[in-house]
Amino acid sequence: MKRTSLKLSIAALALSAAGAMPVLADKASDTLNVAFTKELENVDSYFNSSREGVVMQRAVWDGLIYRDPVTNEYKGNLAESWSWIDDTTLEFKLRQGITFHNGEVFNADDVVYTVNFVADEKSGVKTQRNVNWMKSAEKIDDYTVRIHLKEKFPAAIEFLSGPVSMYPNEYYAEAGPSGMGLKPVGTGPYKVTEVIPGQHFKLEKNENYHDSPKGQPTISKIDIRTIPDVNTQIAELFSGSLDMIWQTPADQAEKLAQMGNFTVANESTMRVGYLAMDAAGRSSMDPNPFTDVRVRRAVNHAIDRKAIVDNLLKGSSKVINTPCFPSQFGCQEDKAVSYDYDPEKAKALLAEAGYPDGFKTEFYAYRNRDYAEAIASYLNAVGIDTDFKMLQYSALRELNMKGEVPLSFMTWGSYSINDASAMVSQFFKHGSLDDARDDQALADLTVADSSTNPDERIEYYGKAINRITDQAFWAPMFSYNTNYVFKTDVDYQPTPDEVLRFTTMKWK
Amino acid sequence: MLQFILKRLGLAILVAITVSFISFSLLFLSGDPAAALAGETASGEDIEALRRLYGFDRPMLVQYFDWLASALRGDFGESYYFKLPVAGLIFDRLEVTMLLGVCGISFALLVAVPLGVAAAMRPNSIIDRLALFMSVAGQALPSFWFGLILIVVFAIKLGWLPPSGTTSWQNFVMPTIVLGYYAMPAIMRLTRAGMLEVLNSDYIRTARAKGASEVRVMFKHALRNAIIPVVSLAAVQMGFMLGGSIVVESIFALHGAGYLAWESIARNDLPTVQALILIFSMFYIVFTFLADVLNAWLDPRMRSS
Numbered sequence: 001m002k003r004t005s006l007k008l009s010i011a012a013l014a015l016s017a018a019g020a021m022p023v024l025a026d027k028a029s030d031t032l033n034v035a036f037t038k039e040l041e042n043v044d045s046y047f048n049s050s051r052e053g054v055v056m057q058r059a060v061w062d063g064l065i066y067r068d069p070v071t072n073e074y075k076g077n078l079a080e081s082w083s084w085i086d087d088t089t090l091e092f093k094l095r096q097g098i099t100f101h102n103g104e105v106f107n108a109d110d111v112v113y114t115v116n117f118v119a120d121e122k123s124g125v126k127t128q129r130n131v132n133w134m135k136s137a138e139k140i141d142d143y144t145v146r147i148h149l150k151e152k153f154p155a156a157i158e159f160l161s162g163p164v165s166m167y168p169n170e171y172y173a174e175a176g177p178s179g180m181g182l183k184p185v186g187t188g189p190y191k192v193t194e195v196i197p198g199q200h201f202k203l204e205k206n207e208n209y210h211d212s213p214k215g216q217p218t219i220s221k222i223d224i225r226t227i228p229d230v231n232t233q234i235a236e237l238f239s240g241s242l243d244m245i246w247q248t249p250a251d252q253a254e255k256l257a258q259m260g261n262f263t264v265a266n267e268s269t270m271r272v273g274y275l276a277m278d279a280a281g282r283s284s285m286d287p288n289p290f291t292d293v294r295v296r297r298a299v300n301h302a303i304d305r306k307a308i309v310d311n312l313l314k315g316s317s318k319v320i321n322t323p324c325f326p327s328q329f330g331c332q333e334d335k336a337v338s339y340d341y342d343p344e345k346a347k348a349l350l351a352e353a354g355y356p357d358g359f360k361t362e363f364y365a366y367r368n369r370d371y372a373e374a375i376a377s378y379l380n381a382v383g384i385d386t387d388f389k390m391l392q393y394s395a396l397r398e399l400n401m402k403g404e405v406p407l408s409f410m411t412w413g414s415y416s417i418n419d420a421s422a423m424v425s426q427f428f429k430h431g432s433l434d435d436a437r438d439d440q441a442l443a444d445l446t447v448a449d450s451s452t453n454p455d456e457r458i459e460y461y462g463k464a465i466n467r468i469t470d471q472a473f474w475a476p477m478f479s480y481n482t483n484y485v486f487k488t489d490v491d492y493q494p495t496p497d498e499v500l501r502f503t504t505m506k507w508k
Numbered sequence: 509m510l511q512f513i514l515k516r517l518g519l520a521i522l523v524a525i526t527v528s529f530i531s532f533s534l535l536f537l538s539g540d541p542a543a544a545l546a547g548e549t550a551s552g553e554d555i556e557a558l559r560r561l562y563g564f565d566r567p568m569l570v571q572y573f574d575w576l577a578s579a580l581r582g583d584f585g586e587s588y589y590f591k592l593p594v595a596g597l598i599f600d601r602l603e604v605t606m607l608l609g610v611c612g613i614s615f616a617l618l619v620a621v622p623l624g625v626a627a628a629m630r631p632n633s634i635i636d637r638l639a640l641f642m643s644v645a646g647q648a649l650p651s652f653w654f655g656l657i658l659i660v661v662f663a664i665k666l667g668w669l670p671p672s673g674t675t676s677w678q679n680f681v682m683p684t685i686v687l688g689y690y691a692m693p694a695i696m697r698l699t700r701a702g703m704l705e706v707l708n709s710d711y712i713r714t715a716r717a718k719g720a721s722e723v724r725v726m727f728k729h730a731l732r733n734a735i736i737p738v739v740s741l742a743a744v745q746m747g748f749m750l751g752g753s754i755v756v757e758s759i760f761a762l763h764g765a766g767y768l769a770w771e772s773i774a775r776n777d778l779p780t781v782q783a784l785i786l787i788f789s790m791f792y793i794v795f796t797f798l799a800d801v802l803n804a805w806l807d808p809r810m811r812s813s
Contacts, residue, residue, distance in 0.1 A: 039763075039771060041589045041590050041591070042590060042591050047591060049546070121557065124557075124561060126546070126554075127554065128553065128554045128557065129554070177591060178591050178592060181590075181591065181592075196600075197590055197592060197597070198590060198763070199763045225673065225761065226761065226763070227672055227761040228758045228761065228767070229652075229758050229759050229761070231656050231659075231759070232656075232659065232671060232672045232759055232760065232761055235656070235659045235660070235663055235664055235671040235672070236671050236672060238664045239663050239664050239667065239670070239671050241670060241671065241673075392774065393543075394540050394541070394543040394776055395540070397540065397543040397555075398540035398543055401543075401552060401555075431552050432552035433552060
């Protein structure tokens with residue numbers, strides 16, 4: 001009996017051997033092999049919230065507008081031009097002669113359908129913030145379309161050049177998000193030829209790609225596999241079956257760089273790490289030292305952020321003083337009050353606030369245990385005794401929304417939106433994650449978020465940043481970075497927004 | 509006999525339901541499912557909208573029985589994460605896991621049983637020492653490390669095998685060794701101990717006295733009795749391999765059911781986790797049941813009891 005089962009398993013092995021052999025692809029076969037670390041849930045960009053999804057979105061679809069990642073200049077992509085009709089209406093002249101990958105012609109109907117679908121809350125778009133500022137779209141003629149906003153929203157152009165991409169109306173009406181996820185159809189520089197959900201994605205150059213500011217794709221095929229283990233990714237790179245990996249940890253990237261066979265590029269990302277403090281006194285801690293501004297300033301002075309950046313994050317990470325990422329519109333570093341590393345001053349501030357011997361607090365984190373532990377040791381050194389707890393993101397978020405977290409190490413990636421509203425306004429407008437609940441910050445941000453006058457926006461973001469940093473509601477820490485490792489025959493210049501752009505990749 | 513089987517089957521189903529209920533409660537305790545679902549970039553309003561959409565605001569018991577009722581009709585629902593039917597998602601990945609499990613346990617038995625027999629035949633010989641060394645090493649080597657060492661040697665240095673993926677049979681060689689190696693020590697030790705005990709018994713002496721050949725004594729008389737506990741152990745190991753090959757699946761990028769379970773827990777993808785737990789518990793139950801039947805076949809005394 002045992003022998004029969006053995007025969008069966010040998011037969012199973014032999015059968016699978018008849019399947020396709022791995023294709024070792026590289027420059028010779030004009031196929032770029034890339035690894036994803038995380039399983040992408042759905043290729044439909046409105047129904048995922050991961051970095052991998054953004055990468056796919058930029059390759060497969062186009063937006064009406066495009067932002068040059070280097071100069072930050074807005075250019076027409078599917079739209080030739082646009083103009084504000086009034087504070088809440090944008091009109092677009094669409095480019096003619098563009099077809100989707102399935103042959104469907106791109107026109108105003110597609111824009112109207114896409115906008116009306118994603119703006120409807122019932123459609124269930126995953127990141128509502130990306131789309132919920134739009135009310136509807138209206139067709140003027142075949143190549144003219146208007147988008148109506150719910151209210152004044154100056155960051156509209158930024159969102160239209162980012163997460164809002166245009167879908168083919170006829171196909172999407174039939175396929176829906178699940179169908180689009182399995183057989184994606186767009187106008188982008190690459191078309192999808194195969195999807196194994198979460199595991200494997202194959203892209204092919206769109207030969208008919210329109211004259212887009214994204215540029216023309218040169219590499220014929222992109223083969224993306226999900227390989228969860230970083231060490232395995234590196235092994236694949238060594239054995240020649242991968243051409244590029246990214247998000248590689250700093251210590252491994254350093255070693256790969258020393259080998260000489262690979263190009264290691266490091267770029268900053270928009271992700272900012274910060275300490276959130278319960279300034280509003282929502283947690284059950286009693287007495288709550290964080291309601292005292294002197295204690296919050298002491299926390300800011302206690303941590304040697306430069307040492308953490310130099311020793312742990314490395315690369316192009318920087319010390320951050322603002323409650324936003326400095327490249328974001330409105331995020332002005334000179335308006336921020338910065339706190340240098342001064343443990344003596346921190347101790348003095350604590351003593352002044354009535355804690356000469358420090359105090360004990362719970363300290364939460366959900367990622368980068370090593371960074372959080374470094375922060376905790378700096379806090380311990382000035383007398384803030386931390387009871388460190390590492391939680392799953394969802395569990396910490398739940399606690400945070402209930403206001404039960406006195407001190408936590410958090411991060412925010414702004415979804416690659418290059419506008420301060422994507423960060424500072426998310427946390428200081430009395431939402432469920434607002435630990436400060438400061439009326440002045442709310443007032444300033446409300447003006448900044450809704451003004452259509454750029455100068456006024458800059459002025460009020462400046463005021464809000466000054467208020468938030470002066471009151472030390474947060475202790476901003478550092479920006480993150482990403483390592484890109486690729487074979488020396490790949491030519492690629494990564495951008496600071498952590499998006500892989502296949503279109504700008506070439507063989508040397 | 510039929511009544512006995514039915515009784516056992518009923519019990520097994522109750523066990524499966526209990527397991528699924530406990531895991532359902534644990535998942536709710538581990539974090540807000542709506543927050544996990546919405547992801548890091550979502551705002552408070554996004555999370556509230558999802559909570560209403562998926563009915564997380566209802567009492568947990570109501571949600572559980574809702575799930576159970578559909579599951580009994582064969583409808584495991586849609587994965588929150590992938591937005592695809594759970595049944596199809598799991599079916600695709602189970603194929604990889606099953607193939608890996610069958611290969612792994614076959615490899616383990618094929619190496620460990622002969623080694624155990626050989627060690628028992630010559631206690632304290634070189635072979636016995638070697639077997640002991642292997643079992644100690646097998647228990648001490650963490651599979652993520654062993655897997656990476658194999659990759660370094662066979663994929664990078666020698667270039668014989670692909671490091672990861674599922675495109676050909678070659679992809680399964682290293683995972684089979686790593687997964688099987690982990691199960692080997694226990695199987696080998698048990699075979700050796702069983703054989704040693706049996707070889708000293710009266711009926712073996714009788715068999716030898718009758719003039720039966722050594723091969724016949726070993727395999728017909730001794731192994732058949734010594735293997736009984738090994739069969740039960742192999743069944744449990746098989747269940748473990750199908751549900752617990754997370755590390756191996758992750759290192760070799762195999763995308764099997766174990767890795768899906770692990771990731772789905774982190775993503776609070778309740779329908780997927782629930783269906784997988786039910787399937788994994790069914791595996792344990794079925795394999796234990798099959799082991800009992802196999803043992804009854806090997807040892808007629810067990811049939812009557």
